[in-house]
Amino acid sequence: MRKNIILQFVVMVLILAIAITALSLYNLRHIGIKSAIHNAQAISEVVKSGLTSHMLNNNMHQVDTFIESVSNMNNVKNIWLVRGEPVDKQFGRVDKTKLPKDALDKSVLLTGKMAHKIEETFTTTSVRVTIPYNAVAVKNIDCLKCHDVDPGETLGAVSLELDISALKQIGIESIYIITLVVLFAIFIIIFLSKRILQPYIELFDKFSININNAVQGKFKRINIPTSGISKDMLNLTEEYNKLMVNFKDTSIDIEKKLHGFIGYQAGKEGNDPLNESKEIIDNLSNLYQFKKEIELDDSRDEIYQRLSQVFSNKFNLKAFNFIEIEMLKNKMTTVIQKGDFFCCSKTMKETPDLCRSARTKNDVVSMDFHNTCPYFEKKDLFYYCTNISISKNINLIINFVFEKKNELEKLKSQITFIKSYINEAAPSLEVKLLMKALQESAFTDGLTGLYNRKFLEEHTKKLIPHAKREELNIGVLMLDMDHFKAVNDEYGHDIGDKVLKELATILDETVRESDLVIRYGGEEFIVLLVGVKNENDALHVANKISKKVRENEIDVYAGAKLKKTVSIGLSMFPQDSSSFNSVIKNADIALYEAKSTGRDKVVRFKEEQVSSVDLF
Numbered sequence: 001m002r003k004n005i006i007l008q009f010v011v012m013v014l015i016l017a018i019a020i021t022a023l024s025l026y027n028l029r030h031i032g033i034k035s036a037i038h039n040a041q042a043i044s045e046v047v048k049s050g051l052t053s054h055m056l057n058n059n060m061h062q063v064d065t066f067i068e069s070v071s072n073m074n075n076v077k078n079i080w081l082v083r084g085e086p087v088d089k090q091f092g093r094v095d096k097t098k099l100p101k102d103a104l105d106k107s108v109l110l111t112g113k114m115a116h117k118i119e120e121t122f123t124t125t126s127v128r129v130t131i132p133y134n135a136v137a138v139k140n141i142d143c144l145k146c147h148d149v150d151p152g153e154t155l156g157a158v159s160l161e162l163d164i165s166a167l168k169q170i171g172i173e174s175i176y177i178i179t180l181v182v183l184f185a186i187f188i189i190i191f192l193s194k195r196i197l198q199p200y201i202e203l204f205d206k207f208s209i210n211i212n213n214a215v216q217g218k219f220k221r222i223n224i225p226t227s228g229i230s231k232d233m234l235n236l237t238e239e240y241n242k243l244m245v246n247f248k249d250t251s252i253d254i255e256k257k258l259h260g261f262i263g264y265q266a267g268k269e270g271n272d273p274l275n276e277s278k279e280i281i282d283n284l285s286n287l288y289q290f291k292k293e294i295e296l297d298d299s300r301d302e303i304y305q306r307l308s309q310v311f312s313n314k315f316n317l318k319a320f321n322f323i324e325i326e327m328l329k330n331k332m333t334t335v336i337q338k339g340d341f342f343c344c345s346k347t348m349k350e351t352p353d354l355c356r357s358a359r360t361k362n363d364v365v366s367m368d369f370h371n372t373c374p375y376f377e378k379k380d381l382f383y384y385c386t387n388i389s390i391s392k393n394i395n396l397i398i399n400f401v402f403e404k405k406n407e408l409e410k411l412k413s414q415i416t417f418i419k420s421y422i423n424e425a426a427p428s429l430e431v432k433l434l435m436k437a438l439q440e441s442a443f444t445d446g447l448t449g450l451y452n453r454k455f456l457e458e459h460t461k462k463l464i465p466h467a468k469r470e471e472l473n474i475g476v477l478m479l480d481m482d483h484f485k486a487v488n489d490e491y492g493h494d495i496g497d498k499v500l501k502e503l504a505t506i507l508d509e510t511v512r513e514s515d516l517v518i519r520y521g522g523e524e525f526i527v528l529l530v531g532v533k534n535e536n537d538a539l540h541v542a543n544k545i546s547k548k549v550r551e552n553e554i555d556v557y558a559g560a561k562l563k564k565t566v567s568i569g570l571s572m573f574p575q576d577s578s579s580f581n582s583v584i585k586n587a588d589i590a591l592y593e594a595k596s597t598g599r600d601k602v603v604r605f606k607e608e609q610v611s612s613v614d615l616f
Helices: 001-058 060-071 083-091 105-113 165-215 229-264 275-297 300-313 343-349 356-358 405-443 453-470 484-491 493-510 534-549 579-597 608-615
Strands: 075-084 117-121 125-135 154-163 318-328 331-338 382-389 396-403 474-481 518-520 525-530 566-573 602-605
Touching: 001 075, 001 117, 001 125, 001 154, 001 165, 075 105, 075 356, 083 154, 083 331, 083 484, 083 579, 105 117, 105 125, 105 154, 117 331, 275 300, 275 405, 300 318, 300 331, 300 405, 318 343, 331 343, 343 518, 356 382, 356 396, 396 405, 405 453, 453 518, 453 525, 474 484, 474 493, 484 493, 493 518, 493 525, 493 534, 525 534, 534 566, 534 602, 566 579, 579 608
Parallel strands: 566 602
Antiparallel strands: 075 154, 117 125, 125 154, 318 331, 318 396, 382 396, 474 525, 474 566, 518 525
16 A cells, blocks of 8 residues: 555656656747747848948948858847849849748748748757848838839748757756655655555555455454554544444344344355345345235136246256145146256156155255165256145145356255245135135036036136137027936935935046036036037937946945936037027937936927927
8 A cells, every 4th residue: 555655746746847857948949939039030131231221321242241241149049131133134044042042931021921930850950030121111220212013022032940949958958956856855755655654554544445445354453553654544444443343243243133034044164145135135125025926816726926036047957846735636837847857747647745845845956976766867967845734635845957067056055045935936826726616616516516606607618719719509408307316215315315426437538638528517517518519429428328337336325236327418509599598408408308308318409499498
């Protein structure tokens, strides 16, 4: 620090000295040139007066002697006369010794105005000046008496070359003096800095070191100098020490509380607690925004997608999988798959209860010298699995996969913040599960697990406009178990419920996934064949159902078997009616026709069936 201050002072003095020297040299040069031009004008006036006097006294033969005497004046290197063209014409002869020597002479004779130029080297400077001799008519000098010219016309010129090198020599000497002054000033600065500035420089160095240490999380006091600095600096140092103590205590306290708040372990000793706290606060802020967003999401899928985006965009994770495991049903569902590394999918699909993370409720991490999870199939990859319980029966397993070990280590350092996002998502996921279960309970039949009549009413509000827009056919099958009351009367309601469950299973297994099976009420069921090609395909499905029911044997008790049949009525939308409620009514009419004509049959709705029902 001390060297920097001294160097800055030295540079400042040098710059100042150079500036003063340059300014002095410029002024000396400028003044010298002006002075030379002024002297040249004075000398030219002397020469003009002399020439006039010689002319009036008819002594022109002594002009050269007069000019020679003038040239002996101090600083005059050379002087000569230039005769103008009007004089040569008047006297009829040309004096070659008085012809213009250069362009400057010619220019002055042509313009009638004084001109000058400067010629200089490093050590010498000369000023060349040419002054015109213009014809005038004044009291003492009347050129027009002797010369046949117009007033103001140029008769000739006086050219002089003056040496002003002495001024430059003075400037060079001033450079020497200024250099000595500068060197002396530098010596004084160095001496004073050691005596006066040294305590301040040392204190500044201590401030600098302590601030750098504070950035690294090391807060230390400064030992206050006993002498050499002002009272204000002593007070400043004391205030700084108080600030460091307060800052250390406060930042460490904030850091500990933030770590405790999110369950994050403190970093290594010497880390900057302020930066760590800032990082934690930034993450908490982002976490809060994330929580607010997922509370507005409509479904679990939206929450999973949002969580996936956080993993990809914030934590730069490239390969991970979200797996839901229903423990009671031993069922696995992949809800998110990012990347191509689902390396335990085979085991998870066949026997999800073997998942180590789901079974132990703990994180499962790749190890260097042994295989933590025996079901992870890729030995050259690394993994980190964590388990989150989102309901009593459903666990969410998040499986992170890496190609390099350093990527796994980076995840370990971030896992606390990652889990914070997962933990914030868990309650919302549970709420969505409960809402789904509640919705399913409102729209499903408690006995058979099929959709109920309420679901049919709500679902057709969307299905029918879609079918009309896409020009889809819908086959409506209305089914009724034949003589079902007799089952309840003879075997009891438990067997009756079993018969209905068997029928629900047959229906669910016979139709496509895109079709809907609904328990309409009691022993009545409706099957919606969505997108069926024509009524022949619908009749084929209906006959297939009738055959399976007819062939199905139901255990009742003590090895006894029971077989039942169904009657089915078929109506087509929109062929039979553009109103879906009318189509259901038509299917019911066809069902009545099937039951009234012998049961265990499939009847296609026809218009004449309507009048027979009314008459009955």
